[in-house]
Amino acid sequence: DGGITQSPKYLFRKEGQNVTLSCEQNLNHDAMYWYRQDPGQGLRLIYYSQIVNDFQKGDIAEGYSVSREKKESFPLTVTSAQKNPTAFYLCASSIDLGTQYFGPGTRLLVL
Amino acid sequence: AQSVTQPDIHITVSEGASLELRCNYSYGATPYLFWYVQSPGQGLQLLLKYFSGDTLVQGIKGFEAEFKRSQSSFNLRKPSVHWSDAAEYFCAVGAISSGSARQLTFGSGTQLTVLP
Numbered sequence: 756d757g758g759i760t761q762s763p764k765y766l767f768r769k770e771g772q773n774v775t776l777s778c779e780q781n782l783n784h785d786a787m788y789w790y791r792q793d794p795g796q797g798l799r800l801i802y803y804s805q806i807v808n809d810f811q812k813g814d815i816a817e818g819y820s821v822s823r824e825k826k827e828s829f830p831l832t833v834t835s836a837q838k839n840p841t842a843f844y845l846c847a848s849s850i851d852l853g854t855q856y857f858g859p860g861t862r863l864l865v866l
Numbered sequence: 867a868q869s870v871t872q873p874d875i876h877i878t879v880s881e882g883a884s885l886e887l888r889c890n891y892s893y894g895a896t897p898y899l900f901w902y903v904q905s906p907g908q909g910l911q912l913l914l915k916y917f918s919g920d921t922l923v924q925g926i927k928g929f930e931a932e933f934k935r936s937q938s939s940f941n942l943r944k945p946s947v948h949w950s951d952a953a954e955y956f957c958a959v960g961a962i963s964s965g966s967a968r969q970l971t972f973g974s975g976t977q978l979t980v981l982p
Contacts, residue, residue: 759909795875797956797972798910813969845909853898853960855970857909 757782759858761846766863768833768840776831776861778846787829788855791815792843801844804829833863841865868893868959872973879947880981887942887976889957898960899940900970901931905953913955916940927951952980 759780768774778787786805790798800813804823818837823829829848833840843862847855869892879885891897898917902910914925921933931942940957954977958970 761909795974797974798970799972800969803969843907847910853970854900854912854915856912857902859909860907862907 759846759848759856761844761858761861763861764859766861767866768863769866771835773832773834774863776833776844776846776863778829778831778858779827780829780846780848780858781827782848782850782856783826784848784850784856785826786849787823788847788849789813789819789821789829789831790845790847792845792860798845801831868897868961868971870957870959870971870973872955872957872976874976875974876977876979878979878981881949882946885942885944885947885951885978887955887957887978889940889942889973890938891940891957891959892938893959893961897940899931899933900958900960901925901929901940901942902956902958903927903953904956904975910956913942947978947980949980949982952978954978 762777788803789801792798799815801819802821804810810821820832843860845860846858849855871890900915901913904910913929914923916923916933923931929944933940954975956975957973960970
């Protein structure tokens with residue numbers, strides 16, 4: 756089955772800790788995206804990547820970092836610099852025509 | 867920069883009634899438009915999309931949407947709502963950025979409640 760997987764489903768972060776959210780796709784899509792979702796605010800773009808070893812900041816990149824070493828994988832690290840990390844994080848991928856397909860999401864909570 | 871407005875934060879309809887969810891966009895060129903649906907704690911599922919051609923677009927689960935350039939709108943409709951349609955609905959507009967990846971701008975969503 757082709758699709759996008761995100762892990763873990765729930766993640767807990769302690770003060771001052773960096774945490775990494777996983778996103779994997781087997782759709783052979785070139786582009787991958789990370790969004791943050793907060794209640795009543797829709798989705799906001801954190802980072803996106805069009806090809807391996809290249810990525811661009813989105814609207815709210817501060818406090819986050821990404822890597823794209825493989826076509827299938829686009830992990831997101833929430834650093835200690837992100838002061839309000841509690842949110843639902845969604846990963847997506849797309850082919851050239853731009854339709855984005857989403858993973859099931861990871862909910863990040865702060866202890 | 868593009869933007870999307872979903873004027874209705876919450877809509878309640880009775881099962882079997884018709885539904886229309888509003889979406890207005892702002893974009894300088896021909897937009898690429900999408901409707902997604904999200905169940906609680908889940909990812910987003912694509913309902914339908916408009917790229918070009920026929921302005922009335924059919925999607926999954928009996929949904930359709932009509933692109934009206936003169937009104938900058940892309941409203942989602944369903945003739946008869948089912949209880950399983952209760953979810954949050956997001957409209958999005960796509961823009962071509964540098965390269966081939968298209969960034970999507972999302973509206974803030976409309977929460978649909980279906981009464982038995």
